[in-house]
Amino acid sequence: MEWYWLSEYAPKLLSGTWLTIQLLSMAIFFGMLLAVPIGLVQVTGPKILAIPARAFCTAFRGTPLLIQLWLLYYGLGSLFPYIDGIRTSFLWPYLRDAFPYAVVAFTLSVAAYEGEIMRGAFKNVPKGELEAGLASGMSRFQLLRRIWLPRALQNVLPTLAGEMVLTLKATPLAATITVYEIFGVGTIIRQETYRIYEPLLLIAGVYICLTGVIVVLFRWLENRVPNASG
């Protein structure tokens, strides 16, 4: 096994790892932000919102992430020349760069999977607690903010670690649309040095470390958050 290339590619590896972390964090953050209303509206909300939410979850959970990514990047991209003035609009830096597409695709995917989980979580909060809240004179919004949402999130927290790991494992797909996160950097190393095993093993090692960090982080979080139900 030869590792002579490590020092030469170290800066690229570091920037690739950072890009992976950025992609992961943004996807989880925005994805969860979207998942809460998507899950909630399927339990309470008017049919006119609930049905599109359901359709969204079904569509995004039923198709491969790779196809969603390519559809977004190349599919949308093929429309650009037909839209006048797009290159001078303020959106152009986001439309031309590949990273925003990766963030959007992963965010939507997380929102779909977590939306489904949030739906179950909202449904499973004991009715008694909600009724008690209403009986105490809380408004519906206060009820949501003080009882329903926190209790649903408490139930969801253990699965969130798993979701984060799954999203981390999906980040290599971004390399297919020119986003050079850690897997993409590994691909470049493989192509320029022609080594088969070593770069792959290094990349696998990085992912194992990142997974370990996520698991430890969530265990720490779970200890700090009061546990659901006695």
Next chain:
Amino acid sequence: MDSFLEFLNILKFSDMGWGDNLFYGLLATLEIALGAYVLGTSIGFAGALGKINGGPVARFCLATYTTLVRAVPELVLILLVYYAGTALLNELLMSLGYRPVDISGLVAGIVVLGLVQGAYSTEVIRGALQAIPKGQLEAGRAFGMSRFTLFRRITIPAMIPLALPGMSNLWLIVTKDTALLAVVGFQELTLTTRVAAGTTRYYLEFFLLAAAIYLCVTLISNIGFKWLERRSTRGMTSLGH
């Protein structure tokens, strides 16, 4: 729209049209998914039994296997098994005196995805096996059933409804994971779509079509599993809350 009609034209099931290519791509996808699912479930059974009944060595190996697979991205695993794995296998075969084999993309895809599925289904099946009420197993043993009869008549039927939700999820995962094989150049549906899109430049239309095809596979699978769930829980009392 003009180009939409042109697109429909391009899809013809003929030599000039891309419709049959996509169809064969879909067949390849389903072949790999099925093969990997069966392999994965077999590994899962062996792994679950190993984890429950096995000694510390078996349990350690299984724990390492499931942890590695669940921590490393499938894409990295696919590359490792496809290139490094086949090289190692050939070296092994040559040192034993056999000629090197050429493992087709289909077999490599099934092996890789099967290994990944195996790790996850080990956990699902183990969870299901451990959730069977002990009372049922004790009753069977009290009746004097041999271990094999016990397994066949009580364990398996009780385990199926418990494992079904997890296993149906794994089926959906494996059908979508076949898309990853496009990155190693194996022509299942996703790669075929990309080649078609690249050649005809109908990127938006082809990727939308591929997404629709995958969605249909998912929806049909869901209906199938719901039917299975209803059948397997017929006449069962709810297994405690």
Next chain:
Amino acid sequence: MKKLKNLLLGSAASLVLVAGVSQAEIRIGIDPAPYLPFSAESASGQLEGWEIQIAEAICAAMNEECVWVKTAWDGLIPALTSNKIDAIINSMSITEERMKTIDFSNKYYNTPAVIVAPKDSNISADAASVSGMYVGVQVATTHANYVEAHMGDATVKSYQNFDEHNQDLFSGRLDAVIGDSMAMQPFLQSTEGQCCEIKGDLHDISIFGPGVGVGLRKGSDLKAKINAAIDQIRADGTFDRISAPYFNFDIYGG
């Protein structure tokens, strides 16, 4: 113990059976992504193009049976070194870098690299003209190496396939792309390609090498056979006969 041994032998045997392919054929690796006029996959699933025909002519001249193995472009060299394929015929240039890992036959064609940009842009083959711009190339190609070596001021984006960076040039995400002059033609003649034109030739013999050759494993006995076959098809007119419908100049190059 006997059961285990039988099981292992049985699975090894079934692997061999499943593998199926007899070892007498020459397996040639190619990426099915479109790279006309050299190679592309037609709607009927057949491979077509000038390079495909030349490869078949070489195999006929060697009296060997060849079979195409579709592989991802960036997996061709690993596939060759791990014995999944025996040769690469996919417009792979002969370069010193690649020669460290694999061997090549003699060249069978040589065409220059060009830089392509929108008609109304000021980009040229001069490195200064692309400073600060987005330039697209295909990953793991001599074109990618050229941009890294000579156009350090530009932002390089590497794509998995040739047609993808052309598509992004059309979409406007890229300011220029660098690729083979012949392979660019189908794009430039298509509706999407009307936006752009060739802005200049790029030359650097140390990066682009003497031309395109057949990729082979080091020490392969195919090298001598393929070189002889290439000489034969050039001598007996097969090469020119195949090239005539595609190119109106001598693609073998100087």
